Amino acid sequence: xxxxxxxxxxxxxASDAQITGYKSYTGSRxxxxxxxxxxxxxxxxxxxxxxxxxxxxxxxLGDVERDQEIGLAGLSEPEAMRHYTRxxxxxxxxDMGLYPLGSCTxxxxxxxxxxxxxxxxxxxxxxxxxxxxxxxxxxxxxxxxHWLKTLTGMPAVAMSPKAGAxxxxxxxxxxxxxxxxxxxxxxxxxxxxxxxxxxxATAALCGYKVxxxxxxxxxxVDLAAMKDAMGPEIAAIMVTNPxxxxxxxxxxxxxxxxxxxxxxxxxxxxxxFNAIVGKVRPGDLGVDAMHIxxxxxxxxxxxxxxxxxxxxxxxxxxxxxxxxxxxxAGEEEFNMVEHDVEGGESFGxxxxxxxxxxxxxxxxxxxxxxxxxxxxxxxxDSVLNANYVLASLKDVMSASYEGPxxxxxxxxxxxxxxxxxxxxxxAKAMIDEGYHPMTMYFPxxxxxxxxxxxxxxESKQSVDQFIEMxxxxxxxxxxGEVERFSGAPYNAPLKRLDETGAARNxxxxxxx
Amino acid sequence: xxxxxxSADDRAEMLDKIGEKNIDDLFVDVxxxxxxxxLVDLPLHMTExxxxxxxxxxxxxxxxxxDVPFFVGAGAYRHHVPSSVDYQIQRGEFLxxxxxxxxxxxxxxxQTLYEFQSQVAQITGMDVANASMYDGSxxxxxxxxxxxxxxRKKRIIVSGNLHPHYIEVVKSATKFAxxxxxxxxxxxxxxxxxxxxxxxxxxxxxxxNPDFFGNINDFTxxxxxxxEQKMLLxxxxxxxxxxxxIKSPGEMGADIVVGEGQSIGNGLNYGGPYVxxxxxxxxxxxxxxxxxxxxxxxxxxxRGFVLTLSTREQHIxxxxxxxxxxxxxxxxxxxxxxxxxxxxxxxxRHLAKLNHAGAVKMADKLRAIDGVEILNAxxxxxxxxxxxxxxxxxxxELVDRDIIAGVPVSRLYxxxxxxxxxxxxxxxxxxxxxxxxxxxxxxxxxxx
Numbered sequence: 001x002x003x004x005x006x007x008x009x010x011x012x013x014a015s016d017a018q019i020t021g022y023k024s025y026t027g028s029r030x031x032x033x034x035x036x037x038x039x040x041x042x043x044x045x046x047x048x049x050x051x052x053x054x055x056x057x058x059x060x061l062g063d064v065e066r067d068q069e070i071g072l073a074g075l076s077e078p079e080a081m082r083h084y085t086r087x088x089x090x091x092x093x094x095d096m097g098l099y100p101l102g103s104c105t106x107x108x109x110x111x112x113x114x115x116x117x118x119x120x121x122x123x124x125x126x127x128x129x130x131x132x133x134x135x136x137x138x139x140x141x142x143x144x145x146h147w148l149k150t151l152t153g154m155p156a157v158a159m160s161p162k163a164g165a166x167x168x169x170x171x172x173x174x175x176x177x178x179x180x181x182x183x184x185x186x187x188x189x190x191x192x193x194x195x196x197x198x199x200x201a202t203a204a205l206c207g208y209k210v211x212x213x214x215x216x217x218x219x220x221v222d223l224a225a226m227k228d229a230m231g232p233e234i235a236a237i238m239v240t241n242p243x244x245x246x247x248x249x250x251x252x253x254x255x256x257x258x259x260x261x262x263x264x265x266x267x268x269x270x271x272x273f274n275a276i277v278g279k280v281r282p283g284d285l286g287v288d289a290m291h292i293x294x295x296x297x298x299x300x301x302x303x304x305x306x307x308x309x310x311x312x313x314x315x316x317x318x319x320x321x322x323x324x325x326x327x328x329a330g331e332e333e334f335n336m337v338e339h340d341v342e343g344g345e346s347f348g349x350x351x352x353x354x355x356x357x358x359x360x361x362x363x364x365x366x367x368x369x370x371x372x373x374x375x376x377x378x379x380x381d382s383v384l385n386a387n388y389v390l391a392s393l394k395d396v397m398s399a400s401y402e403g404p405x406x407x408x409x410x411x412x413x414x415x416x417x418x419x420x421x422x423x424x425x426x427a428k429a430m431i432d433e434g435y436h437p438m439t440m441y442f443p444x445x446x447x448x449x450x451x452x453x454x455x456x457x458e459s460k461q462s463v464d465q466f467i468e469m470x471x472x473x474x475x476x477x478x479x480g481e482v483e484r485f486s487g488a489p490y491n492a493p494l495k496r497l498d499e500t501g502a503a504r505n506x507x508x509x510x511x512x
Numbered sequence: 513x514x515x516x517x518x519s520a521d522d523r524a525e526m527l528d529k530i531g532e533k534n535i536d537d538l539f540v541d542v543x544x545x546x547x548x549x550x551l552v553d554l555p556l557h558m559t560e561x562x563x564x565x566x567x568x569x570x571x572x573x574x575x576x577x578x579d580v581p582f583f584v585g586a587g588a589y590r591h592h593v594p595s596s597v598d599y600q601i602q603r604g605e606f607l608x609x610x611x612x613x614x615x616x617x618x619x620x621x622x623q624t625l626y627e628f629q630s631q632v633a634q635i636t637g638m639d640v641a642n643a644s645m646y647d648g649s650x651x652x653x654x655x656x657x658x659x660x661x662x663x664r665k666k667r668i669i670v671s672g673n674l675h676p677h678y679i680e681v682v683k684s685a686t687k688f689a690x691x692x693x694x695x696x697x698x699x700x701x702x703x704x705x706x707x708x709x710x711x712x713x714x715x716x717x718x719x720x721n722p723d724f725f726g727n728i729n730d731f732t733x734x735x736x737x738x739x740e741q742k743m744l745l746x747x748x749x750x751x752x753x754x755x756x757x758i759k760s761p762g763e764m765g766a767d768i769v770v771g772e773g774q775s776i777g778n779g780l781n782y783g784g785p786y787v788x789x790x791x792x793x794x795x796x797x798x799x800x801x802x803x804x805x806x807x808x809x810x811x812x813x814x815r816g817f818v819l820t821l822s823t824r825e826q827h828i829x830x831x832x833x834x835x836x837x838x839x840x841x842x843x844x845x846x847x848x849x850x851x852x853x854x855x856x857x858x859x860x861r862h863l864a865k866l867n868h869a870g871a872v873k874m875a876d877k878l879r880a881i882d883g884v885e886i887l888n889a890x891x892x893x894x895x896x897x898x899x900x901x902x903x904x905x906x907x908x909e910l911v912d913r914d915i916i917a918g919v920p921v922s923r924l925y926x927x928x929x930x931x932x933x934x935x936x937x938x939x940x941x942x943x944x945x946x947x948x949x950x951x952x953x954x955x956x957x958x959x960x
Contacts, residue, residue, distance in 0.1 A: 027814070038627050038853045048854035049594055051862050051941065057869045062890035064730045064759045066861075070634050074856010081596055084624070084850055088605035091612075091620035095604030108515055109608050112560050117781075118598075121571030126584040127783030128919045129575070130911050136573030137782050150552050162646035162784065163839035165826070176688055201826035201836035205657075207688035210831045248541035279539060284546045295839065303601075303843025304621035305611040305803065307646070307785030323684070339926055348684035352587055352649035352677035352772075353783030361567070368566060371557035374513050376548075380535045381518050387538055388526045404530070404538040431617055436610075442827075459517035460526060487811075492616035495811035499615075502808035502820040506797065508640045510630040 032493055035086040039510045042073035048080050071512075090493045091304070092436045098458055098466050102408040102439035102451025103196070103244060105274050105296035107382075110369065113299070113362035122361050127353035131336055137357065138334035141327045144364045148292060148311055151375070152273075153283025156319035158312045159326065160355035164271055167291025167310025168202040168238070170350055174289060174314060174321040175236050175265045176206055177347040181321070186235035186264065192221045194245060194443040199238045199269060208235060215445045219245035219401040219410070223254055230262045240269035241285075242276065244443040245401060246386065246408035246451065256286025265289065265318065273297045274455070275383055275407035278376030288315040294356070298363035309359035320345045325354050381456035382407040385463055389452055392467040396474045400446045407455070413448025421477040423448035425485035429476075432484075432491045433469045513557055575916065577780060581947035583874075585894045585938025586724070586919040587648070587675050587750045588783065589775045591863075592942050597777050597850045601843055611803075611842070615818045616810075621842070622817035625805040628849040635755050635860075636769040637762020638791035642802040643819075644841040645788025648750055648772030652678045652718065653685030654790065654801045654835055655746045655768045659716035660691060661799045661834065663744060667714040669706055672696030673723035675750055676924040682718065691715075698925065700725045700887050700896055700934070707737050716744040716768075721761065722754050725921075725936065726891040735765025744768060751775055752789065753940075754892040756864025768792045776855075777847030787844035798824060801835030863941060867893035870939040870948075877952045878937070883959035887934075894938040896921070899959060903935040906958055913954045 027034040059065070075083060092099070099106035117123055125134055145157045158174075161167040172189070179186055189203040193212045200210040211229055216222045221239060237259045241249045249255065256266045268282055268290035274297040276282075282290050294300045295308035302308075314322055324346050325338040336354065340346045370378060383406050390399055390409035398414035413423045427437030427450070439451040454463055476484050489495065518526075523535070532538060539547055558566075577590045584590075601607065605620055612618030612625075625643045632641035645651035656668050668691055670679055683693050692713075696704055706717050717738060722728045735745045747761035749771045755761075761769040771789030774780075778787060792800060798821065806820035826833040855863060871893040878884045883900035899906055903920035910917040921934035939948070 035623070037623070037630075039630070042853065042856060044857035047856045047859035047862075048596075049859045049863075051859065051866055054862070054865050054869045057872050059868065060872055060875070060888070060891055061758055061868065062728050062730070064728055064764075066755070066757055066759050066763075068763070070756075070760075070857055070860070072631060072634060072852065072855070072857040072860055074858055075853050077594070077596055077854065080850060080854050081600070083853070084600045084606075085603070087620040087623050088600070088603045089620065090617070090623075091605040091609045092614070092617040093605045094608035099610065101610055104610055106608075106610060110515060111602075112563060114602060114607075116563070116567040119567060119571040120576035120578060121574040122567070123779050123781055124576040124578050124590070125574050125782045126577055126582075126590065126780045126916075127588055128586050128923065129577070129582075129584050129916050130907055132908065132911060133575035133916065134782065136570040139573065140570045147554060150554055162650065163837075165836040165838045166646065166650070169836060173684065173687070196838075197826040197828070197830045197833070198836050198838050200831035201829075201833040204831040204833075205688075205836050207690070248539070250541045250543075253543055253546075276539075276542070278552055279548055280542050280546050281548070281552070285543070293839075301607045301843065302610045304606055304609045304618075304624075304846065305643070305842030306840040307842065307844055308839035309785075338923070348687065349677060349680035350650070350684060351647060351681060351784075352675065356784040357782035358779075358785050365563055365567060368555065368558050368563050369515065369560070370513065372551040372554040374516065374557040375554075376551060377513065377516055380538075381516055381523075383538050384518065384523060384526055384530075384535060387530045387532075391530045404532070404540060406538075427614075428616070431614065436617065437614055456516055456518075460519075460522040462517075489616050493619050494616050494814060494816045497615045497810050497816045497818050498808045499818050499820065502806040502818050503823075506804070506820055507807040508626075508629055508797070508804055508820075509633045510626070 033086050035083060037510060038073045038075060038083065041079060041083060042075040044069060044072060044074065046074040046076055048075050048077040097435060098454060098462055099436045100438040100452045100454055102453040103271060105453060105455060107299055107455040108457035109299055109301040110366060113365040116365045117358050117361040135334055138327050138336060140364060141360060142329050142334060144360050147367050148313060151277055152290065152313045153281030154313035155316050156314040156322060158314060158322040160323055160350050161291065161310040161312055162351055162356055163306065163308035164291055164293040164310045165198040165202060166350065167312045168198055169205060170312045170323060171267050171289035171291060172202055172206040173347045174318045175267065177321040178318055179235055181345060186233050188233045189236050189238060190226060190229055190234055191238040194243055194445045195238060195240060196244065196269060196271060219247050220249055221255065223251045226255060227258050230258055232262060234262055234264045236265045236267050238267045238269060240271060242272040242406035245410045246405040247401060248406055252285050271296060272407060275379055277379050278372060279379045288318055294359050294363040299366045300359045300362040307356060307359060309356035321347050323347060323350045378456050385454040385456060385458055388463060389454055389467060393470055396471055408451055408453035410446065411450040412446040415474065416477055419477045420482045421485040423450055425488060426473065426477065428488035428496065429473055429485045431489035435469065581915045581950050583918045583937045583939065583951065584916055586936050587772060588780055589751055589938060589940055590780055590942050591775050591940050593777055593779065593851060594854055597847050600850050601847050606846055607843065612819060615816060619816060622805055624846050624849050626807065626817050628845045629805060631849060631852050632789045633791055636771065636791040637760030638769050639794040640797050641789065641791035642800055642804050644845045645790050645802055646841060647784060647786040647788045648748065648770055649678045649681040651770040651788035651790045652748055653681045655770050656682050656686055658768060658799050658801065659744045659746060662796055663715040665713050665715040666690060667692045669709045669714060669717045670695045671704055671706060671719040672698040673725055674718055674720045674748060675724045678748060701727055701889055707734060710741065710743060714743050716746050718746040718748065720748040722751060722892045726888050726895040728758055728890040728892060731764045746770065751893065753864050753867055756860045757868055757892060773848045777851030778844050785841060785844050787841040787848055799834060800824065802837050802840060866941045870943055871895060874939045874948050877948055881952065881956045881959065893940055894936060896934055896936050899933045899935055901959060902932050909958045910954055915951055915954055917951060
């Protein structure tokens with residue numbers, strides 16, 4: 001067994017089996033510590049919070065006081081710190097290494113942004129306090145809106161959507177409202193088969209039937225098929241650009257023209273805006289609405305699944321239908337319009353209050369840090385890193401399409417044919433090498449998809465190490481080392497988990 | 513630039529490997545006219561110090577809740593969050609992780625989600641909770657849609673004492689689904705006869721407890737009557753601390769419980785990000801929106817956790833999914849869970865008692881002022897008063913005296929002159945007796 005410097009770790013050279021052969025009594029493995037649930041550690045009498053005593057008083061709760069024990073487990077502060085610290089160490093994270101999840105844009109999360117979001121005048125203000133006491137907050141929202149409009153070349157933006165899918169809903173609701181205002185009751189939305197699942201789910205939520213458009217052999221929307229599907233019933237197209245194969249839709253303008261020609265609207269899924277930020281403005285491509293995932297392109301942390309933010313930029317045609325509330329910059333002060341104005345056409349409200357302010361702060365901090373010059377470099381370096389991965393692996397893996405790609409490189413499982421190794425196995429073996437796997441089995445248009453998005457946060461050295469690791473694994477797979485893959489991961493906190501069993505017999509909460 | 517590691521040499525070397533001359537060759541698929549020749553019209557990159565200066569300027573033009581006597585609630589509440597919570601959620605392993613789709617290297621997130629679901633189910637008195645929605649209001653919209661899926665009926669009866677923003681979100685969430693949303697007028701301290709409004713086409717009744725105006729209700733009889741007609745009761749709680757003191761919606765017979773969880777572990781943040789709590793009965797679990805985490809075992813039989821029942825979700829089921837939600841409130845659920853673990857049963861119950869005691873004390877002080885009428889018969893940590901003057905004007909006058917006095921109901925109901933003098937006042941454990949006395953004294957003067 002060798003360490004990183006290439007020296008034997010033990011001169012007396014015990015065999016691997018001897019070194020790893022002893023199972024610990026605790027189940028822990030050195031720094032990898034087992035951890036129970038709070039309910040198995042704490043109890044209902046323990047607490048990690050000291051609160052003032054309550055003086056005697058007369059209750060005004062009426063006759064519905066809670067009299068049964070809830071069963072909440074409490075921990076003292078040291079126990080809680082240890083519990084959550086131990087759990088945290090069972091997670092992979094951007095801070096630990098390259099996180100090549102295609103379509104997710106796992107870039108570095110600067111800590112400056114966290115600090116800014118915690119300034120008392122930004123973190124400790126209430127959405128319902130008087131507008132005269134939050135002028136700085138309204139200015140910040142307005143400033144972020146200006147950056148988003150400038151970067152996208154769009155005239156308006158709805159700030160309140162809480163995440164990408166919520167932004168899609170906002171865009172489609174604006175589209176449907178705009179059509180209905182003209183007495184136009186269209187029923188169909190076109191979306192390519194490579195679309196994110198949220199696209200058809202959102203369209204359905206808006207009462208639309210979704211018709212899927214096939215991809216060409218080049219991994220792009222089949223424009224001819226889309227044109228064939230066009231007609232007076234088509235309310236909108238939903239196209240991701242750059243698309244989920246990591247390619248720029250060359251015929252994007254033709255698509256926009258085609259939908260506009262039949263009186264419909266062009267919704268662009270902006271999940272992959274990172275590849276073109278500061279380089280290309282969607283407003284120049286005929287887009288009517290596009291959400292921007294602040295948690296992707298503008299680096300607000302993914303936080304293990306959220307929160308996100310999904311502001312939606314809108315064309316002149318759709319802007320009047322935008323949801324409330326919105327900020328208006330007056331001559332002397334900022335105002336927030338919280339109710340539709342007389343004769344207004346807003347489709348309504350999508351959420352309580354005004355959107356993900358905490359994410360706005362982080363995103364604007366990120367944007368100001370980069371500036372116009374840095375943001376263009378974000379796009380360039382993300383595209384450069386992805387193309388470098390593509391160029392460095394296409395001789396051993398099967399690249400699904402010809403380059404250049406944008407911010408992510410798509411491979412399929414053709415190179416694993418007859419090896420007995422699946423895309424899933426390959427991904428799990430990456431875990432043993434210290435990496436989070438790439439996105440697997442998405443997009444659906446290629447077999448056994450592997451979508452690699454290195455992002456601009458990676459140094460050349462880091463990308464080189466990743467490439468070297470991938471080449472080793474490809475060689476092992478082709479060399480017949482099936483067990484390296486089929487049993488992987490061997491070195492993670494847990495072995496492969498029984499997901500089928502979990503779904504068949506769902507256990508979704510602690511019970512004594 | 514501090515966040516971008518590639519040097520000019522790196523870039524040249526990498527372009528060479530790719531076989532292109534310059535970076536714009538990689539953007540060859542972009543229509544030529546659309547590839548920007550220069551930079552967009554925005555400032556250039558800034559140092560950390562410059563960014564901090566900009567944000568200090570934004571921040572200093574706001575009045576932070578902690579700097580003044582502060583009585584604002586109405587759906588978001590200022591509570592004290594232990595320092596350890598904010599430390600833990602900033603650990604990179606939690607902060608910079610993605611959705612736990614690879615369970616072998618995501619057990620940290622998954623186990624905390626399991627703990628979160630367990631806590632939410634216990635607090636709400638329900639069988640099962642999901643791994644969060646964006647916030648309470650969007651969860652409320654999802655509850656209305658879920659009730660339709662379960663009952664296959666389309667008429668929704670909404671209490672007039674539901675938070676007005678939640679009412680609006682329910683309307684927009686169901687807008688294009690042909691649902692009929694029947695919204696009652698606000699009824700402060702009056703019993704609503706919701707049962708009289710249901711008919712055979714009704715899917716659910718949506719109520720709030722404590723309601724928007726602070727009143728506490730017992731919905732047990734309503735739940736019972738609705739169940740006899742195969743309709744669902746949706747109960748919303750915007751102040752989750754209240755459930756440490758009052759009977760849970762589950763005990764009252766709710767079928768779906770929606771909560772805003774911001775009060776536990778999360779700051780005010782000017783309205784977001786917050787954390788939507790969503791719980792239901794076991795029999796309805798497959799109609800739930802959002803992610804669910806479940807227990808399972810690994811290949812060696814060790815306990816572990818995975819995301820499960822995902823055939824409900826958009827990434828598998830696409831247009832047939834129960835919801836389009838993908839990103840949720842991840843890190844805010846972690847903050848909730850850590851804070852709740854620190855509180856435990858004892859701390860949570862005590863916190864609730866402390867909040868209620870403070871509100872009772874405040875109500876007693878205000879009751880003694882001429883021109884203030886307390887409208888609530890019952891309340892938890894928030895109540896509604898009728899002033900002898902326009903409430904919004906009074907709030908502005910008190911801002912000049914460095915007090916943020918509460919939420920004028922007219923901010924949410926501008927078209928109801930009968931509510932113009934109504935003010936909603938919230939008290940939490942962060943409100944000191946000094947704050948209460950200052951508010952009482954100044955309000956008295958303003959109302960003279």
